[in-house]
Amino acid sequence: MFRVKEYVKAGSLEEAYQLNQKKSNVLLGGMMWLKMGSNYKMTAIDLSGLGLDKIEETEEEFRIGCMCSLRQLEQHKGLNEYFGGVFKACTRHIVGTQFRNGATVGGSVFGRYGFSDILTCMMMLDTQVELYKGGIVSLEEFAKMPYNRDILVRVIIKKDGRKAAYVSQRPSKTDFPVIACGVAKKEDCWYVSIGARPGKAALVKLTAGESSLAEQAQAAAEQFAYGDNLRASGQYRKYLAGVYVRRLMEQLKGEEQK
Numbered sequence: 001m002f003r004v005k006e007y008v009k010a011g012s013l014e015e016a017y018q019l020n021q022k023k024s025n026v027l028l029g030g031m032m033w034l035k036m037g038s039n040y041k042m043t044a045i046d047l048s049g050l051g052l053d054k055i056e057e058t059e060e061e062f063r064i065g066c067m068c069s070l071r072q073l074e075q076h077k078g079l080n081e082y083f084g085g086v087f088k089a090c091t092r093h094i095v096g097t098q099f100r101n102g103a104t105v106g107g108s109v110f111g112r113y114g115f116s117d118i119l120t121c122m123m124m125l126d127t128q129v130e131l132y133k134g135g136i137v138s139l140e141e142f143a144k145m146p147y148n149r150d151i152l153v154r155v156i157i158k159k160d161g162r163k164a165a166y167v168s169q170r171p172s173k174t175d176f177p178v179i180a181c182g183v184a185k186k187e188d189c190w191y192v193s194i195g196a197r198p199g200k201a202a203l204v205k206l207t208a209g210e211s212s213l214a215e216q217a218q219a220a221a222e223q224f225a226y227g228d229n230l231r232a233s234g235q236y237r238k239y240l241a242g243v244y245v246r247r248l249m250e251q252l253k254g255e256e257q258k
């Protein structure tokens, strides 16, 4: 069971940040992950009063507050229209609707979980995270950074004209993914993100060449490391990655030619 002694609804990010510098305190997202553990913490820091539960769309970008739920990503019209429905595709298999109403974008991205559909999906786009102290860094860089006690304030996704597609394979409908693949295309560049290898999502960029899509997909899939766990072997994951990346490339190519 996850237990806390005190609860503070932060009045500002500075207050939340100062409280969070103590190792015995903890920031709360939707608590869906935290409550699975058996930690005892002194102070739970709630960010829900800071207006960070909105997805704002401007001419240049989407700005997603850390307290937005996964359900908001799944249902946001602008995000899904602009990126070909990938936010619906990457969230719809995560447990169930009630769960997705609780789990937050901040908890999902800050956690940098290996199995994360959210990290995989956002990685193929031009995504940045805004950290309270660390400022704005690319998601690709953030995923490699060591854990610290900063606050992820929002995720920023640029409207840079990328077309995107996403798919995951799971042993059963709401289980963790065995492999998660995202492919985006802008002009002659492919952005390929693969997660649940079982390591966390990483990004590979390649220039669309003269070779067949199957060869390009294979070349992309070869650049990631795969491993074994309870759900699948690394060899199986690598095979799946090649197939899914090819299918996503074909889907994007097909849409381009319409």
Ligand SMILES: Cc1cc2nc3c(=O)[nH]c(=O)nc-3n(C[C@H](O)[C@H](O)[C@H](O)COP(=O)(O)OP(=O)(O)OC[C@H]3O[C@@H](n4cnc5c(N)ncnc54)[C@H](O)[C@@H]3O)c2cc1C
Residues within 6 Å of the ligand: 026, 027, 028, 029, 030, 031, 032, 033, 034, 035, 036, 047, 066, 070, 093, 094, 095, 102, 103, 104, 105, 106, 107, 108, 109, 110, 111, 115, 116, 117, 118, 119, 150, 151, 152, 153, 174, 175, 176, 177
């Ligand atoms: C049973 C189960 C199944 C799942 N299946 C999947 C799946 O198939 N695919 C998938 O992608 N995800 C899956 N998840 C993960 C889930 O989608 C969320 O990513 C996860 O629950 C964390 O989000 P949260 O809002 O619950 O965070 P919390 O549990 O509240 O917090 C998680 C961690 O992030 C920290 N944190 C929270 N918000 C911030 C912030 N703004 N800044 C800095 N640190 C912060 C917390 O202190 C904590 O350490 C699953 C989770 C569970 C429990």
